[in-house]
Amino acid sequence: MAKSTLYNLNIASPAQINDEPYSSVGSDSFILGTIQRAFHTVEIYDGTDTNATQLTVGVDYELLESDTTYTALAGTTVYTKVKILNATYQTGNIYISYKCIGSYTDVNSFAQKALNILSITADYTVLDNDGYDLILVDPSGGDVDITLPTASANEGRLFRIKVSALGGLVTVDGEGAETIDGDASVYLNNIYDHVDIWCDGTEWFIDDIVASCDTGWISRNDWTAVHPGSINLDYDNLSGAFKVGELVTGQTSGDTGIIQSDDGSTLILKNVTSGGIFQNNEQIAGATSGATADVNETSGSAKNKDTNNYHQLGKNIYDLQFELYVSTDGTDNNSFKNIFATAEGGSANYGGTFYQVDTNNIKIQTGPDGIYRYADDDGATLNLLDTDDFFYKTIVRRVK
Numbered sequence: 001m002a003k004s005t006l007y008n009l010n011i012a013s014p015a016q017i018n019d020e021p022y023s024s025v026g027s028d029s030f031i032l033g034t035i036q037r038a039f040h041t042v043e044i045y046d047g048t049d050t051n052a053t054q055l056t057v058g059v060d061y062e063l064l065e066s067d068t069t070y071t072a073l074a075g076t077t078v079y080t081k082v083k084i085l086n087a088t089y090q091t092g093n094i095y096i097s098y099k100c101i102g103s104y105t106d107v108n109s110f111a112q113k114a115l116n117i118l119s120i121t122a123d124y125t126v127l128d129n130d131g132y133d134l135i136l137v138d139p140s141g142g143d144v145d146i147t148l149p150t151a152s153a154n155e156g157r158l159f160r161i162k163v164s165a166l167g168g169l170v171t172v173d174g175e176g177a178e179t180i181d182g183d184a185s186v187y188l189n190n191i192y193d194h195v196d197i198w199c200d201g202t203e204w205f206i207d208d209i210v211a212s213c214d215t216g217w218i219s220r221n222d223w224t225a226v227h228p229g230s231i232n233l234d235y236d237n238l239s240g241a242f243k244v245g246e247l248v249t250g251q252t253s254g255d256t257g258i259i260q261s262d263d264g265s266t267l268i269l270k271n272v273t274s275g276g277i278f279q280n281n282e283q284i285a286g287a288t289s290g291a292t293a294d295v296n297e298t299s300g301s302a303k304n305k306d307t308n309n310y311h312q313l314g315k316n317i318y319d320l321q322f323e324l325y326v327s328t329d330g331t332d333n334n335s336f337k338n339i340f341a342t343a344e345g346g347s348a349n350y351g352g353t354f355y356q357v358d359t360n361n362i363k364i365q366t367g368p369d370g371i372y373r374y375a376d377d378d379g380a381t382l383n384l385l386d387t388d389d390f391f392y393k394t395i396v397r398r399v400k
Helices: none
Strands: 018-021 038-047 063-064 083-085 093-103 117-120 135-139 144-147 159-161 170-173 185-188 194-199 204-214 218-222 231-239 247-250 256-261 265-274 283-286 292-295 320-327 334-336 352-358 362-364 371-374 382-385 391-399
Touching: 135 144, 159 170, 159 362, 185 194, 204 265, 247 265, 320 362
Parallel strands: 117 135, 135 159, 144 170, 218 265
Antiparallel strands: 018 093, 038 093, 063 083, 159 194, 170 185, 194 204, 204 391, 218 391, 231 265, 231 292, 247 256, 247 283, 256 265, 283 292, 320 334, 320 391, 352 362, 371 382
16 A cells, blocks of 8 residues: 555644555445544555555545645645545445544644634534534523534534633533433533533543532631531522522622522532631622522521532542642632541541532541641641631542
8 A cells, every 4th residue: 555655745734644444335425533533645545455446536536524724734625524436446445544634532633723612601502513613601690501412413523612701500411312421411610611522423422521619718617527518608588589600799798609509598609709708697699690688697607517518510429539628818829738647546536538428419527636737847747627717628520
C-alpha cells in the first residue's frame, strides 16, 4: 500500500496516518474509524500488496461533509464521511489510508476547531442540525434543562455543555428513554463544570466531565460529633415565591447563597458567602424572583446546624470524591484540606468519615473529640479542632 506517499503532505497539519480495512461498506456513506473523524489526503485500495488497485476519487468514491473551518490550514479542506460509488468495491474488502486531523470525540479538537457557540439562560432542546459545538449555560436565574436530540440522527456528533456562571442546576437529559453513559441524566452544579458527550447512533456517551458542588465557606465553632454539611435555612413570613437556582441575600448579615432546594419552609443553599451566619428574623430576598421571607432559626443562627451535604450529582459514593476544607477566616488563602489525621495512639474519638445517604446526599461524621490537623510549622505538631471559631467548605466532585 502506498502509505509512504502520505507523509510530508500538508506538513503543517497533524501527521497521524491511519491505514484501515473496511468490509462490504455498501452504497451508503460511512465514517472512518469507530467514531467520527475529520480527515484529508485519502487513498483507497482494493488490496495491500503492490498489485493493489488504487480507486479514483469522483469515479469510484467521493468524500462527503466537507468542513473548511475544522482546521486553519490554508487551502485545506477536511471531510467526515466516505461514499463508495463503484458497485465493484461496495462488497468485499477495501483499504483506506488517510491523514486524521482529529476525532470529534477528542476534546483536544476543541482547540483546533473554530467553534459554533450557543449561549443560553433557559431550557433548550438541541436540534439535529443546529451545528453547535459548545453550549454555554448561564443558570444564574434558575435551573436549566438541556434535552439531547435523537441518537439515531446524530451518529458521530460531539459537543460540550459548559456552565458559565454561578446559579442553578444544569440537567442534561437524553431524549425519551435514551441514556448518557447508561444514565438518564447528567448534572452540572457549579460554575465551569462541563460535559463532553458523543453519540454512536444508538446512545450518548461521556468523553469528559467536570461536575462538582461547593457549599461555600460556612462558619462553625463546634467540631465534635457533628455533620458539617450544606446550609439548611428555615424561614417564615414568605412574600412571593423563591425560585430554585437563584441567589438569596440576608438583608442584615449580608450572607448569600444559591437555592438548591425549597420545601416551603427551608432553603438548602450552596456557594455560600460571608460564612452563612443567617440571623433569626432577618429578611432574605431572592435576586431573580424578588420574593422575601424572614429567617426562622430558633437557635438564633444557622451557624452550627448539622446537615447532610446536598450535592445533586445523582451518583453513588464510589462515583464521587469528597473534600473537606477548613479556613481560619473563611478565605482560600488561609485554608487547609483536612484528611482526618489520626494522632499517635490511634484514638477513635477524633477524625471523620464520609457516608452515603442517597445519590444526592453524603454525610460527614466527625469524632466526639473533633478533628486533628497538623500545624503549619514544618514539624509534626497536632492541633485539635473542637471549639475553634473557623470555617469549613465541602466540595463533592463526580469522577468519570
